[in-house]
Amino acid sequence: MSAFGIFSTPGTAPRVGWREGDEVVDLSALGEPYARGSLNALMALGREAWDRAIAAARTHDGPRVPVGEIMSHLPFEVADYVDFYSSLEHATNMGRLFRPGGEPLVPSWRWLPIGYHGRAGTVVVSGTPVRRPHGERVAPGASAPPVFGPSQKLDFELELGFVLGVPSEAGEPVPVDRFADHVFGVVLVNDWSARDIQAWETVPLGPFLGKSFQTSVAAWVTPLAVLEEARVEGPPQEPPPLPHLAGGRDWALDVDLEIELNGSVVSRGNARGLYWTMPQQLAHATSNGAPVRTGDLMASGTISGAERGSEGSLIELTRDGAEPVALTDGTTRAFLEDGDRVVLRGRAGAVELGDVGGTVVPA
Amino acid sequence: MSAFGIFSTPGTAPRVGWREGDEVVDLSALGEPYARGSLNALMALGREAWDRAIAAARTHDGPRVPVGEIMSHLPFEVADYVDFYSSLEHATNMGRLFRPGGEPLVPSWRWLPIGYHGRAGTVVVSGTPVRRPHGERVAPGASAPPVFGPSQKLDFELELGFVLGVPSEAGEPVPVDRFADHVFGVVLVNDWSARDIQAWETVPLGPFLGKSFQTSVAAWVTPLAVLEEARVEGPPQEPPPLPHLAGGRDWALDVDLEIELNGSVVSRGNARGLYWTMPQQLAHATSNGAPVRTGDLMASGTISGAERGSEGSLIELTRDGAEPVALTDGTTRAFLEDGDRVVLRGRAGAVELGDVGGTVVPA
Numbered sequence: 001m002s003a004f005g006i007f008s009t010p011g012t013a014p015r016v017g018w019r020e021g022d023e024v025v026d027l028s029a030l031g032e033p034y035a036r037g038s039l040n041a042l043m044a045l046g047r048e049a050w051d052r053a054i055a056a057a058r059t060h061d062g063p064r065v066p067v068g069e070i071m072s073h074l075p076f077e078v079a080d081y082v083d084f085y086s087s088l089e090h091a092t093n094m095g096r097l098f099r100p101g102g103e104p105l106v107p108s109w110r111w112l113p114i115g116y117h118g119r120a121g122t123v124v125v126s127g128t129p130v131r132r133p134h135g136e137r138v139a140p141g142a143s144a145p146p147v148f149g150p151s152q153k154l155d156f157e158l159e160l161g162f163v164l165g166v167p168s169e170a171g172e173p174v175p176v177d178r179f180a181d182h183v184f185g186v187v188l189v190n191d192w193s194a195r196d197i198q199a200w201e202t203v204p205l206g207p208f209l210g211k212s213f214q215t216s217v218a219a220w221v222t223p224l225a226v227l228e229e230a231r232v233e234g235p236p237q238e239p240p241p242l243p244h245l246a247g248g249r250d251w252a253l254d255v256d257l258e259i260e261l262n263g264s265v266v267s268r269g270n271a272r273g274l275y276w277t278m279p280q281q282l283a284h285a286t287s288n289g290a291p292v293r294t295g296d297l298m299a300s301g302t303i304s305g306a307e308r309g310s311e312g313s314l315i316e317l318t319r320d321g322a323e324p325v326a327l328t329d330g331t332t333r334a335f336l337e338d339g340d341r342v343v344l345r346g347r348a349g350a351v352e353l354g355d356v357g358g359t360v361v362p363a
Numbered sequence: 364m365s366a367f368g369i370f371s372t373p374g375t376a377p378r379v380g381w382r383e384g385d386e387v388v389d390l391s392a393l394g395e396p397y398a399r400g401s402l403n404a405l406m407a408l409g410r411e412a413w414d415r416a417i418a419a420a421r422t423h424d425g426p427r428v429p430v431g432e433i434m435s436h437l438p439f440e441v442a443d444y445v446d447f448y449s450s451l452e453h454a455t456n457m458g459r460l461f462r463p464g465g466e467p468l469v470p471s472w473r474w475l476p477i478g479y480h481g482r483a484g485t486v487v488v489s490g491t492p493v494r495r496p497h498g499e500r501v502a503p504g505a506s507a508p509p510v511f512g513p514s515q516k517l518d519f520e521l522e523l524g525f526v527l528g529v530p531s532e533a534g535e536p537v538p539v540d541r542f543a544d545h546v547f548g549v550v551l552v553n554d555w556s557a558r559d560i561q562a563w564e565t566v567p568l569g570p571f572l573g574k575s576f577q578t579s580v581a582a583w584v585t586p587l588a589v590l591e592e593a594r595v596e597g598p599p600q601e602p603p604p605l606p607h608l609a610g611g612r613d614w615a616l617d618v619d620l621e622i623e624l625n626g627s628v629v630s631r632g633n634a635r636g637l638y639w640t641m642p643q644q645l646a647h648a649t650s651n652g653a654p655v656r657t658g659d660l661m662a663s664g665t666i667s668g669a670e671r672g673s674e675g676s677l678i679e680l681t682r683d684g685a686e687p688v689a690l691t692d693g694t695t696r697a698f699l700e701d702g703d704r705v706v707l708r709g710r711a712g713a714v715e716l717g718d719v720g721g722t723v724v725p726a
Contacts, residue, residue, distance in 0.1 A: 080484045085568060106566050107506040112499055116568040117480040121443045121656045131534050133651035136475055143470040148605045171494050203469050205479040206569020209651040242511045288496035288572040293484045
């Protein structure tokens with residue numbers, strides 16, 4: 001691992017650290033912006049400063065702390081959180097589940113990266129337990145009345161997110177070829193989802209309480225510069241995107257992904273197949289003139305592959321619960337149970353990404 | 364008007380002011396938290412402190428500045444922005460326009476206040492021009508290919524928002540009867556909308572770029588305590604809400620509303636008819652365990668009445684452009700044109716709310 005994060009040790013204040021393997025290099029002696037409790041000040045400095053920071057981190061002879069002795073904190077203050085829907089396979093799976101018999105993809109899907117805003121205030125760092133949310137739900141096929149209670153369909157979503165460093169101006173979209181000038185790095189994301197709450201509330205304004213209870217991100221942000229060797233070309237796009245979304249396919253990432261549930265690996269996939277790339281996501285999000293701020297988090301949406309066993313959520317892996325997954329402890333899961341522990345992992349060649357762990361606690 | 368805001372005069376720093384009529388009382392000499400450039404510190408203090416602040420503002424003999432001589436700033440740092448859909452008449456109008464022939468209300472509508480997250484980073488203060496956004500759109504009835512360009516259907520939405528002062532804890536919903544312990548005050552909101560962009564992108568994840576380019580709020584936040592005399596009972600609700608949303612109907616607000624477009628009043632309505640009240644909106648938003656933060660903005664969604672001429676958006680007033688509204692200058696409008704000036708006004712008995720003005724500038 002080669003990534004920035006915010007850490008503390010007992011009795012000390014949170015500060016910037018550089019994680020290399022299983023050690024964390026304390027960078028706080030480098031002064032501003034490393035003595036702070038979030039990466040935002042560093043992230044705002046821009047690409048040349050980020051490169052210098054990586055070089056400084058790799059050569060700094062400050063204190064090194066074993067990762068087992070630190071406490072991790074949310075690495076950046078989240079400004080706005082946007083969640084995309086950029087996996088063709090995920091969107092197809094969800095369309096089949098929620099609109100059976102119809103065309104799984106909506107007409108706009110291949111013309112723009114569909115997305116929506118999530119709740120920035122409930123983005124938490126890996127390791128934070130996830131409390132099973134309450135909400136209204138109806139029985140499958142029923143329309144009313146709903147009942148209110150703990151979700152019966154708690155799920156995870158494996159996503160890859162990118163974090164904005166350099167803000168943009170209102171009215172000035174960020175073109176696909178300026179992606180790396182604005183984006184500091186990437187994090188794995190678990191966009192916890194309550195499928196029963198989501199199904200009831202989602203028409204016509206989209207997901208709200210089915211997602212807003214918690215979103216978990218890795219404690220370690222991997223800078224883009226560290227991922228150069230993992231860059232690959234994204235999949236072909238047909239029809240060709242309109243000019244404002246054309247290009248940016250040189251920033252697909254060859255990142256092997258895996259989801260572990262109570263010690264069993266239940267899914268293995270790769271991020272390189274995402275239909276819409278990160279530069280296209282950013283170009284789209286700013287194409288109406290909306291500016292981005294330091295700390296904006298934009299996530300891919302669930303990353304699913306075409307093969308069975310490569311889906312990024314339980315609702316897909318289990319066909320909405322109809323085909324529970326078998327765990328190595330002899331149990332099966334349709335959706336998450338209290339006490340379940342989920343860990344999302346990613347590896348870009350030799351570069352491990354920060355993982356995202358969380359345990360379900362009762363409502 | 365009796366409201367808090369952030370103001371400056373030439374060469375001075377933004378600070379807290381109390382607006383009474385056409386004068387602004389400079390409160391910065393009262394020290395923390397009045398010397399700051401946002402209301403957030405004051406808003407975080409809680410209800411007793413707010414009451415003391417109002418009393419202090421009303422008796423303070425600090426400098427008084429004519430409102431014509433000040434510059435207004437965004438009154439609070441927006442944490443998360445949630446937009447509801449709480450007007451029965453608006454939801455019905457939109458359902459008829461977007462799903463003609465079908466049931467205008469979705470099955471969940473009377474069971475919970477439908478809502479979604481908007482973009483906090485593009486909330487701006489009244490007076491900020493709105494730049495016509497670019498986006499993808501298709502001709503009505505067509506499905507593809509889209510074209511990319513300036514929106515042809517720029518619209519306003521008249522809404523009433525409330526601003527969170529006291530945060531809540533994760534896992535602890537804010538019940539309807541705790542509304543006034545957490546909420547600092549209200550603001551008028553113009554949720555600018557590009558209807559063509561919105562129509563193309565909105566299925567299945569809801570509005571995104573059709574809204575995220577800009578949302579304007581009043582420069583003056585009216586504290587809840589000032590609105591006591593405007594409190595009325597909300598409309599009857601059938602079916603009765605589930606227990607977690609029952610109650611809170613004592614916080615409907617009798618606020619006369621009006622929309623002025625280029626000097627012509629094009630709509631007159633009242634906020635008291637909103638089906639879902641503000642306490643119910645807040646209870647719903649936290650019912651899954653999501654916490655709120657100081658600076659969260661929650662808006663009602665467009666406020667429309669049942670009569671012609673009381674609709675809160677052009678798409679409703681003009682039946683999606685089919686029946687343009689006539690202005691007193693002899694022109695008509697289907698949607699907004701460059702140079703158009705929109706002002707939203709509200710009055711709760713003797714208490715005027717801060718207005719929200721904005722002029723459309725070209726893409």
